[in-house]
Amino acid sequence: MTFVCVGLSHKEAAIAVRERVAVAAEQAPGRLRELAALSGIREAMLLSTCNRMEIFAVADSHGSGDDLLRSLGPVAQPHAVCRFGDDALRHLFRVAASLDSMVVGEAQILGQVKEAATLAQQAGTFGPELSRALARATVAARRVRTETEIARGAVSVSSVAVQLAHKLLGSLEGHSVLLLGAGEMAQLAARELRSAGARELLVANRTPQAAEDLAREVGGVPVSLAELSTLLERADVAICSTAAAQALVTREMMAKALKARRYRPIFLVDLTLPRNVEPSANELENVYVYDMDDLERAAAQNRELRAGQVGRAEEIVDQELKAFLSRLRESTAVPVLARLRAHAESLARAEAERTLAALRGLDDRQQKSVRAMALAIVNKLLHAPTSRLRAEAGDGPLGEAAAALFGLEGEASLEPKASATEATAAGSDDEEGTVLPLLRRP
């Protein structure tokens, strides 16, 4: 049995390729069933996001990698990468921990991985091995998020603006956002603020028509730019991106508005040049003015901080992966031992019976001695391999070698497979249990 990962990401393929091979959620069950039907594939999960299309599978042998690769189709095939065993698992752990993401430390990927697991479970292609691996990858991802600062701080201008708005105002629910002008980045920031819970989005532009069009586009309310003073009394965040040649929001205007708004803090985001807000307005109490340079500086600082945390995050992934592999090998080594002993003992018993049948006239004591001798030979023969396999604790190649030497590989499939639920329950770690609800769904 081996883990396989086949697919492509933003590192291997441009967006033009990725968009052609992406699999929509509604197509996923069909694709998953096709994958599971391939020879030698025991379990499969399909992760398709904007930045990657990858299949994580458990297969009987490396040979299944070729079948999975072919299943990606002619567009993806030239770009796709095939990983096996420890490499495939490491990749899964790194993907879940957001170390393989385009923006390292982004928060969405872990949710997307879990969603992929749910889809696979619904399609009936998710099994105990993938479940165990994913549970441990989730633990690693959580540790990376809490023990490093890889996810701290926004790394784009618009998200820095949203994060600062949160730091100033707390929850944005009940707060009002004013959008001045139609700059693309301003629209993006306004949309993010709106989706973060802002109560209303006021849209002001040069002409009423332009304001109406933009308001419709971003889901806001059109207002007149002529009422700017009143709007500054009402809004808690103002995003400015007009093409005005001089400052629209002056210090004097803001000082007046401040009294009227009873010193409630206001966050002015100036995303244009020449600037729309007089920089000296920042000197007023409870008025915070951030221009493009300020936001970009904060974003760059966060990017640097994240980059500096990658080493520590990789260490955590290594630790968790090592622990997982050790447990995995341990759990595979013990059945090999048991099977080896059972196989040898059954051979010894069969040979002893055949010998006893040939040697008629032996009394009970003598028959017992023959049987004991056969088993003693087995024990003596297996003593050294048994202690070596135990000493290896599943952390070396002897388990697989023993299975291959004694022809026990085929017998593995005869053993009843642990259910996915059992597999997850086997992970005693609290956090590993987080995948449990996924698996218990009907």
Added chain:
Amino acid sequence: MATILVHIALIAYAASAAAFLTWLVKPHTWLARAGRILMAAGVLVHFAAFGVSLGVAGAGLGVSAWKGGQLFSLLAAVTVAGYLVLDFRYELPVAGAFVAPFTVAVMVPAHLVHSDSRAIAPEISNSLVLFVHVGAAALGTAVLALAFGLAVLYLASEKQVKNKRPGRLLARLPSLELLDRAGYRLAVWGFVFLSLTIATGSLVSREATGSTFPLEPKQAFAILAWALFASLIQARLVAGWRGRRVAFLVVAGFVLLVGTYVGLLSAAPVLHGTAA
């Protein structure tokens, strides 16, 4: 027995301080959780120590004799309890990083001053008013100490936003709005307890000395602090003051309140009246 319990509480506070301070550098969730648990354990043991010592005293309302450090020890315990309530409501581990070391800093000298025993004037030692006075003073000071802590955190993080250099402190803290709101609420509660302390204090003083408002540094500082908090609340309600200037006022008010305790310590070696 009480002393052993206080020492155990002190060890728990010190461990909690270590956990919270480490959390500031390495923000592992378990460190903040450990800090909280140790602090809660410490405060339980601390209050148990008070219970034991009151049981041993066994006289009237238990305030028949106060050691110099005991009042500060009580203040520390109430501050910690107040912080735990605040943390439960707003989740403020960063404030724990200030409250825990502050508690240790108050407790260590408080328990080194064993011999500085102060007698209570016998005519008031069993007075209910004195009990309410001490209780309100402890609660008020604890609540205002927390408001002071939040105000300092507000000023430090607001400076980072204003100077456009958002740093680690800002990342660890909740929003400025929450710090401002929570700090103001605490200031209001502190003001209520302070008013009660002053009112009951004047009654205690009249019972013990016959004078309602003896003009001592303790009373002067308390009245000044009360007036400052009253103005703060008035400015917030009427003019809508908030943010930096309110934080500065809270800091100033708390400093005046500390002056009250300095006045208390420098007063005659008999509390609330003449020596028996």
